[in-house]
Amino acid sequence: NAGVTQTPKFQVLKTGQSMTLQCAQDMNHEYMSWYRQDPGMGLRLIHYSVGAGITDQGEVPNGYNVSRSTTEDFPLRLLSAAPSQTSVYFCASSLSRRSAYEQYFGPGTRLTVT
Amino acid sequence: KQEVTQIPAALSVPEGENLVLNCSFTDSAIYNLQWFRQDPGKGLTSLLLIQSSQREQTSGRLNASLDKSSGRSTLYIAASQPGDSATYLCAVSNSGYSTLTFGKGTMLLVSP
Numbered sequence A: 001n002a003g004v005t006q007t008p009k010f011q012v013l014k015t016g017q018s019m020t021l022q023c024a025q026d027m028n029h030e031y032m033s034w035y036r037q038d039p040g041m042g043l044r045l046i047h048y049s050v051g052a053g054i055t056d057q058g059e060v061p062n063g064y065n066v067s068r069s070t071t072e073d074f075p076l077r078l079l080s081a082a083p084s085q086t087s088v089y090f091c092a093s094s095l096s097r098r099s100a101y102e103q104y105f106g107p108g109t110r111l112t113v114t
Numbered sequence B: 001k002q003e004v005t006q007i008p009a010a011l012s013v014p015e016g017e018n019l020v021l022n023c024s025f026t027d028s029a030i031y032n033l034q035w036f037r038q039d040p041g042k043g044l045t046s047l048l049l050i051q052s053s054q055r056e057q058t059s060g061r062l063n064a065s066l067d068k069s070s071g072r073s074t075l076y077i078a079a080s081q082p083g084d085s086a087t088y089l090c091a092v093s094n095s096g097y098s099t100l101t102f103g104k105g106t107m108l109l110v111s112p
Helices: none
Strands: A005-008 A012-013 A021-025 A033-039 A040-051 A054-057 A064-066 A076-078 A089-093 A102-103 A108-113 B003-005 B010-012 B018-023 B032-038 B042-052 B058-061 B060-065 B072-077 B086-092 B106-111
Touching: A005 A089, A012 A021, A012 A033, A021 A089, A033 B072, A040 A064, A040 B086, A054 B010, A076 B042, A089 B060, A102 B042, A102 B106, B010 B018, B018 B032, B018 B086, B032 B060, B042 B072, B072 B086
Parallel strands: A012 A108, B010 B106
Antiparallel strands: A005 A021, A021 A076, A033 A040, A033 A089, A040 A054, A064 A076, A089 A102, A089 A108, B003 B018, B018 B072, B032 B042, B032 B086, B058 B060, B060 B072, B086 B106
16 A cells, blocks of 8 residues: 555645645545645644535635545645645545544645745 | 644654654544654654543554543654654544544654
């Protein structure tokens, strides 16, 4: 199993550009989520999904869109990038939507918006 | 709103020491607590998951305890090694779903 994979590893965007951060898992996990990690702020939840076709907002959803058309993939879209979205983005997955299971994280995408 | 605090923010110890990392949370109505390790520039690796009904979990040289009523957890690392150097993160789940609230982490440096 590859686990949780994320692409790209690094990305530089200009203000106003759009892009999609890719996340995939090959463990048939029901639950997937996106976090951003900023110095001094810790990890904060952006969006999550409890199954294909079902998504919900986390703590910091503004400026981001998600969809979950398959169990395996959970892309994060930045519609109009802003410097405040400069961060490291992590995708995570868990076997079940229920919180009894450990979570697996991808290696992260480091995004810089100029 | 749940808040998770980790103390200390940074810790430097010589190799071989036993050490304790602390995690506290303001809302004791948690479903579980998870400890993670993060190496520089890398993702998070799950170390231990403690369900709310459990008091502790052990994996090798790691032991995590949970006192839900007082809102505290500790991660005990026995006989520390330079390879243990990393940031350790504590996270709690307050809902039946898998959403997590994280602390800011303890950066550990174990010197040879």
